[in-house]
């Protein structure tokens with residue numbers, strides 16, 4: 001689910017593994033560390049892709065399971081016990097970026113996608 | 120460019136869930152529906168609740184605390200606006216009288232009939248009254264509802280002696296209550312010991328001694344044969360099975376409870392031979408459209424549970440199943456910890472040692488009334504136990520049930536000085552250990568949080584019987600740590616001082632230099648990022664940061680509202696609130712707002728803040744909308760920020776026959792002066808033209824009321840959930856004096872308040888209160904005023920409209936797209952349906968399996 005490249009080259013691209021295979025999302029430079037962007041998946045679904053402060057990329061489903069709204073990409077990143085999470089912008093539930101698990105409600109998870117940086 | 124929403128009419132009428140019984144479990148079920156987005160407000164089913172009692176659900180477990188001063192209102196389990204917020208229809212004092220399963224309808228006593236798709240019975244229990252002669256005499260009571268307690272309290276005023284029939288959990292509680300009402304109290308228990316269900320013989324004996332020492336008379340091993348009454352029909356005494364008689368003025372029956380299954384019987388649902396509505400593991404009755412939960416249900420393990428924790432589990436199970444997920448209730452353990460009449464009593468697991476080959480480790484001290492027993496399996500695992508008189512270890516021992524104890528069991532029961540006790544702190548528990556058994560919350564889940572209120576809110580742990588609270592407290596970071604969050608050990612005002620004196624202009628720098636050890640170099644969290652972002656923004660000119668909240672690193676700190684300079688709505692769309700200073704607006708500008716709203720298909724509403732809110736914009740529409748608004752001379756209204764909102768005004772002297780000053784002009788001047796000022800919480804103000812106060816200035820953080828001699832300044836007012844009238848800070852000020860005083864007041868507040876602390880809460884909290892604030896800002900007791908004024912001058916000078924800056928910068932505009940990889944694609948999940956000639960969010964397309972979303976195939980987790 002997470003991959004880091006050593007030196008982010010200027011043309012580094014961000015790729016995401018969808019059921020149809022790897023596809024290129026955008027240039028890495030379009031992402032702000034600590035924030036996310038929403039990605040339209042080939043099947044019409046939506047993912048939320050984030051960069052943490054160290055430049056690691058993560059992707060989870062964009063749908064906030066508590067409200068049904070597609071907004072997780074607009075939450076704030078943080079870390080709990082060294083594990084990065086995003087806090088939903090609606091009701092602030094936190095989701096572990098690596099596992100998709102909700103940290104505030106056992107049993108609730110969002111999908112996780114594999115991402116990588118290339119180039 | 121005009122964009123009209125595609126209205127998709129609702130297709131199906133939402134299904135209806137009818138809940139019969141609004142007790143503890145019924146309410147928990149409603150909360151579970153809300154948590155799963157199944158309530159009408161979330162676009163789910165219609166939900167109707169029939170409540171027999173004259174009041175909504177309350178905490179029956181703590182019923183007795185009524186006698187120690189807890190009011191019925193305080194016992195309520197229902198947040199004030201819960202029903203409205205979730206759109207639930209609650210019928211108080213109107214029980215269900217009949218169910219027609221064929222027609223799927225429920226009829227209430229008042230004659231209302233509701234069709235249902237799903238029916239949930241949560242009717243609880245009724246107290247069992249043994250069929251002894253005289254049981255209905257005046258002065259005989261049961262102990263189940265607030266109304267029962269009110270009646271007992273009233274009758275006890277004229278009584279001297281009381282007797283409780285039943286020496287179980289509730290009987291002892293009732294006895295304690297009678298004693299508290301000043302009655303000579305007797306307990307009559309048919310079994311040979313007290314609390315026969317919970318404790319064993321040794322425990323019962325320890326309990327008996329302690330309770331007798333308190334002056335209660337206990338009669339065990341005897342039954343009640345008759346209640347005797349005088350010629351007026353009032354109780355005079357009881358005849359007991361051993362031939363003796365007991366004189367008493369009042370009798371409380373507490374001989375156990377029976378499930379309230381009559382409604383179910385009447386409509387032909389299957390009930391158990393000894394009562395209880397038969398349900399399966401999903402809490403479904405013999406009719407799949409009908410569920411039964413709580414004390415009225417006969418669970419799939421053949422038991423009726425008379426405790427609230429299993430009831431709550433059933434509530435969650437039923438809600439989970441109704442939501443379309445998988446859930447089951449297969450039984451629960453009957454662990455309890457109580458403080459009965461001041462005596463700790465706890466039992467957990469296999470308390471009676473029923474398992475084959477198990478051994479008891481017992482410690483008993485009859486002088487101090489302490490009895491402890493641990494039941495240990497052949498392989499050394501802890502199976503259960505009973506603790507009487509000293510149940511401190513309950514919180515740690517119960518979660519260890521089923522594991523091999525890390526120390527010899529006798530060390531755990533012996534008192535200090537006799538080789539024990541080894542205190543097994545909660546830190547020795549595994550993460551999976553269930554700490555709160557009422558809500559089934561593990562240690563791991565609790566440790567995610569920093570404070571008890573947060574744990575209660577997020578996990579519900581500690582909100583049932585409360586017996587786990589002590590251990591929860593021990594598991595959390597200790598409260599001496601007044602730090603902002605897990606990343607900073609400093610308070611907000613300390614961080615403000617650090618930023619100000621060291622001139623720190625970056626969050627990362629602050630985190631790495633002043634964060635907690637483990638947090639340095641990390642990602643921070645959603646609490647400290649916006650807080651520090653706000654501190655840096657309010658000090659921007661002084662620390663040399665950009666005043667624009669989306670510049671560089673600051674962009675990553677802002678909550679989503681500040682990030683998009685608009686307010687996020689429930690369906691992921693945004694609302695837009697242009698600033699209308701003082702509420703004054705020209706017809707031309709009104710027309711522009713109308714045109715923009717029409718062209719973009721936005722819902723419009725006059726706000727409570729004297730301006731106009733435009734709802735339903737997609738992220739990618741925000742810059743287009745603002746281009747039009749900025750062209751027409753509008754600015755950001757900062758409805759999204761922790762910053763100045765509005766300065767409301769009344770029409771004032773210019774038009775109003777009573778007005779003594781120009782309140783509109785003052786409101787506009789103040790709004791323009793403080794616009795964009797970032798603060799610990801939002802700031803609101805108002806100016807009234809005379810003492811009639813039409814602008815409601817005393818409900819504001821700083822409110823101004825005109826006088827013949829100038830202006831009176833009031834501070835610390837608040838609307839919202841805890842309204843507070845503002846206090847007078849200074850009187851008869853000139854325009855210039857007024858502005859200078861507000862400058863100082865606001866900057867002093869920004870400097871010293873906690874995160875999300877409105878001026879009202881701040882004023883009540885800080886040492887010295889209003890007098891101290893007056894000393895500082897009026898009399899300059901700290902010599903700070905020059906600096907406070909300088910900081911405000913810096914803010915006023917540095918102010919730029921955030922939206923004008925944004926639409927003029929292509930780099931900044933780039934983030935206003937829904938999809939980074941498809942900038943032109945609109946968000947397919949943001950849709951609307953018509954309502955009252957405007958639009959509202961289409962929540963149906965957001966609905967769906969709200970919980971348990973599966974991980975996509977082929978993705979690592």
Ligand code: SRM
Pocket residue numbers: 686687688694695696724725726727728729730731732758764765801803818819836837838839840841877
């Ligand atoms: C739009 C509006 C309701 C309306 O349709 O009239 C509104 C809407 C919201 N209010 Fe309000 N409040 C609105 C006037 C008020 C008023 C009336 C007033 O200002 O005179 C009050 C009582 C006065 C006060 O604040 O003391 C008010 C007390 C609150 C509170 C409780 C504050 C408190 O200290 O207890 C909150 C919750 C909070 O801020 O934590 C809140 C929060 C909110 C939020 C931000 C809730 C949220 O987080 O989504 C709503 C955002 C609206 C949006 O997305 O655009 N709103 N809110 C009003 C906007 C006024 C404006 O023009 O800016």
Ligand SMILES: Cc1cc2nc3c(=O)[nH]c(=O)nc-3n(C[C@H](O)[C@H](O)[C@H](O)COP(=O)(O)OP(=O)(O)OC[C@H]3O[C@@H](n4cnc5c(N)ncnc54)[C@H](O)[C@@H]3O)c2cc1C
Pocket residue numbers: 139140141142143144145169170171172179180181182183213214215216241242243244262263264289292379382412413414415424425426427428430455457584
């Ligand atoms: C004094 C006391 C102390 C207790 N202490 C503890 C404790 O320490 N720990 C513990 O776990 N448990 C304790 N309990 C038990 C606990 O209160 C119950 O387990 C819990 O309230 C069960 O919840 P329920 O919703 O199933 O039933 P209830 O809370 O009884 O709610 C059922 C509701 O349904 C209503 N109703 C019935 N029929 C109809 C109808 N036809 N139409 C509409 N409404 C109807 C009833 O009026 C009632 O309001 C205590 C109980 C009492 C009385």
Ligand code: SF4
Pocket residue numbers: 769770771772775776777778779782807808809810811812813814
């Ligand atoms: S507050 Fe006084 S001046 Fe203002 S509108 Fe009301 S009555 Fe008129």
Ligand code: FES
Pocket residue numbers: 554555556557558580581582583584585586587588
């Ligand atoms: S164990 Fe009852 S509230 Fe936690």
